[in-house]
Amino acid sequence: MSSVLAPGATIGILGGGQLGRMLAWPARRMGYRVVIFSDEPNGPAAQWADHTVCGAFDDEDRVAEFAKQVDVATFETEHVPLPCVDIVLKHTRVRPSRCVLEVAQNRKLEKETLARLGAPLPKFATVDPAKGLAEQVAPFAGPCVLKTTTGGYDGKGQWLLKEASDVVFAEQQLKGRSAVLEEWIDLEIECSVIGCRSEAGEVTFYGPIINHHRHHILDISICPADGIRESIQEQAREVTHMLMDQLQVVGLLCVEFFVTRNGRLLVNELAPRPHNSGHLTIEGHVTSQFEQHVRAICGLPLGSVEQLRPAAMSNLLGDLWADGEPDWNAITRWPSAKLHLYGKSDAKPGRKMGHITTMASTGEAAAVDAAAARDAI
Numbered sequence: 001m002s003s004v005l006a007p008g009a010t011i012g013i014l015g016g017g018q019l020g021r022m023l024a025w026p027a028r029r030m031g032y033r034v035v036i037f038s039d040e041p042n043g044p045a046a047q048w049a050d051h052t053v054c055g056a057f058d059d060e061d062r063v064a065e066f067a068k069q070v071d072v073a074t075f076e077t078e079h080v081p082l083p084c085v086d087i088v089l090k091h092t093r094v095r096p097s098r099c100v101l102e103v104a105q106n107r108k109l110e111k112e113t114l115a116r117l118g119a120p121l122p123k124f125a126t127v128d129p130a131k132g133l134a135e136q137v138a139p140f141a142g143p144c145v146l147k148t149t150t151g152g153y154d155g156k157g158q159w160l161l162k163e164a165s166d167v168v169f170a171e172q173q174l175k176g177r178s179a180v181l182e183e184w185i186d187l188e189i190e191c192s193v194i195g196c197r198s199e200a201g202e203v204t205f206y207g208p209i210i211n212h213h214r215h216h217i218l219d220i221s222i223c224p225a226d227g228i229r230e231s232i233q234e235q236a237r238e239v240t241h242m243l244m245d246q247l248q249v250v251g252l253l254c255v256e257f258f259v260t261r262n263g264r265l266l267v268n269e270l271a272p273r274p275h276n277s278g279h280l281t282i283e284g285h286v287t288s289q290f291e292q293h294v295r296a297i298c299g300l301p302l303g304s305v306e307q308l309r310p311a312a313m314s315n316l317l318g319d320l321w322a323d324g325e326p327d328w329n330a331i332t333r334w335p336s337a338k339l340h341l342y343g344k345s346d347a348k349p350g351r352k353m354g355h356i357t358t359m360a361s362t363g364e365a366a367a368v369d370a371a372a373a374r375d376a377i
Contacts, residue, residue, distance in 0.1 A: 007031025020045030
């Protein structure tokens with residue numbers, strides 16, 4: 001089987017959300033067919049695809065039907081079950097890889113793998129369900145965070161433990177599930193590096209990108225990361241490069257980092273897919289993260305990641321619809337603002353419905369505009 005898939009080939013995407021939607025557009029623009037596997041017949045990705053196979057990830061017949069139609073498969077979420085991937089692998093290749101997906105969807109395995117590979121990490125420990133949680137928190141000698149090993153995102157499945165009452169409450173909420181404990185970080189800034197690796201080992205990087213969160217959900221992203229020392233930025237890219245090589249990634253890998261107040265760079269978690277913080281690359285860079293992923297999984301040379309102008313992105317959550325349809329015309333007051341809506345019909349609080357990207361003379365100026373444009377609608 002040739003490793004190069006020319007336009008006209010079919011790309012399959014496991015998952016039907018907004019990341020699949022934004023992957024489908026550059027793929028179709030470049031001449032590829034796109035088939036989505038999703039439980040939503042008209043979800044965000046399906047709206048921009050050539051065809052959708054509708055089914056659940058545990059429906060073996062429907063998964064096989066999908067796999068037989070595509071020349072390469074990828075995923076837009078790390079929550080695709082491994083048995084589903086194994087079925088796809090019987091019929092076609094899967095990228096970035098099954099290995100990196102397995103690592104990213106289990107915090108225990110992720111941390112153990114990162115530690116084995118020598119990545120800088122916060123202190124952590126695996127929770128033993130046979131022992132009391134208070135006994136296991138004691139060695140941290142200070143605040144720590146309890147995280148479920150699977151299923152957590154946007155702050156879900158996490159509890160900050162400061163007092164004895166926090167430990168009691170978290171243990172009740174955990175209900176015997178597998179979990180890890182992690183030291184509480186004296187955080188200065190959060191950032192991400194989105195790396196892309198080809199089958200031949202060619203690599204490119206976006207960022208670091210500075211990320212600001214609100215209620216554990218990404219709020220605003222800024223690139224370039226002028227607020228981070230260049231030595232820390234270079235270390236973040238080096239760690240991302242090492243992880244992509246060691247995990248044999250073909251496609252995108254986003255590495256989320258903590259930068260502590262005393263200057264330590266620590267890996268938070270991995271996402272082997274397009275990342276929310278990289279949405280600003282659509283307007284901000286010569287080649288977006290989405291096109292770069294398509295190039296990598298199809299065996300094409302990677303595109304230029306030159307940044308055209310400093311850029312920022314603000315997420316649009318379902319809360320904006322609480323009083324009715326937002327005033328989209330207000331965005332036109334910011335000439336550089338670009339509106340992206342994901343085609344979701346049901347606006348729920350905390351649900352990502354779209355984003356705004358702005359560009360300016362500096363990243364911070366773009367961030368001010370991105371927040372102001374969002375506030376105006």
